[in-house]
Amino acid sequence: MKRILLFAMLALSIQNFAQVAITSSDRGANDEFEKGELEKFKSTTTVFVLPQVNSKEDYEKILKETWTVTPFKVVEYKDFNILDYIDGTYSIAKFIGDRVETSKGTVYIHTNFAIRVLDKEKFDKGLAKLKSDDKKYNRKLNNLLNENMKYVARVPLCVNNAFLGEAMAARSDEKISILYEKMYTENSFTNTNLGMLKNYFQLINQLINAGEHIGLYDDFVKPEVKKLKDNTLYIPEAYMMEYNPWKGTEKLRDEKDLKKLVEDYKYKYQFIRDEDLKRKILNNEEIYYLRYVSMNGNKYLQVVNAKTGDGVYYFYGAGFAYNLKDNDFKDLSKAISK
DSSP: OEEEEOSOTTTOOOOOOOSSBBSSOTTOOOOOOOTTHHHHHHTSEEEEEOOTTSOHHHHHHHHHHHOOSSOEEEOOGGGOOGGGGOSSSEEEEEEEEEEEEOTTOOEEEEEEEEEEEEOHHHHHHHHHHOOTTOTTHHHHHHHHHHHTEEEEEEEEOOBOHHHHHHHHHOOSHHHHHHHHHHHHHSOOBSSOSHHHHHHHHHHHHHHHHTTOOBOSOOOEEOGGGGGGGTSOEEEEGGGGEEEETTTTEEEEOOHHHHHHHHTTOOSOEEEEOHHHHHHHHHTTOOOEEEEEEEETTEEEEEEEETTTOOEEEEEEEOSSOOSOOHHHHHHHHHHHHO
């Protein structure tokens, strides 16, 4: 199995909330933290490295409103060098990803927003063994860093079709490097507008402050979902698209297909432009919206309270879940009516 990292070389009693993992598990499983791990994280300054599609000031504003668990600083992608933050006093919050190709040619793309802490002791031991005159020194150093970064939190990111198409075809280090740049310089994801990021930050901060651990794979329905009997469910316009995994293409669903998609949802709904949804979230409106992530045919579907960032409904599905389906709305409607 061949794995190509999308990391820039040297640049790098439990409640259910889901679509967010608060765990050190590499798989996003609901594993407890080892003793002292969260305390170690809380003693760091968290460095946020986020896409340049929003300004540094915009990110600082939403973090000031949501982030209390650690001191933080926002570093622009063009200025970030991981080697400036390996003294053990920092945690790193940034977009990461990899491309995995099996011996049979099957390609898997993983993209996440991750908060990680360097295991400095293990890193230093490995660093002492590296030889600075090794022609592969930079690559080995980069791998050493990634191997010794321990997860605190992760959010699956849903790539858009343009990014996915390039990622599926990318095989050389050069193309992977270009692809990595696009994670930070273009709108490459459907669940990372400034409002959605604010909600993710809210939830991560809340859970870590509470000392909780959660995973990505447990469905849930909260009583609050019943509020959708009297409130509109906002559905981002990106989910009006339908992806064909066999052809690697997507199309806008026509009026007939959209009607069929939501015909079993018995309550009010509205498709909404990304910019309008972002504005509602940033204005702290108490609305509910659908947040859908597809990654390698796995589905992470959630209804979110935009004011609090909390999920009120969550469904995880594995295998061939590349698009929203009518059953998704049928199941949600049943959960609301109970």
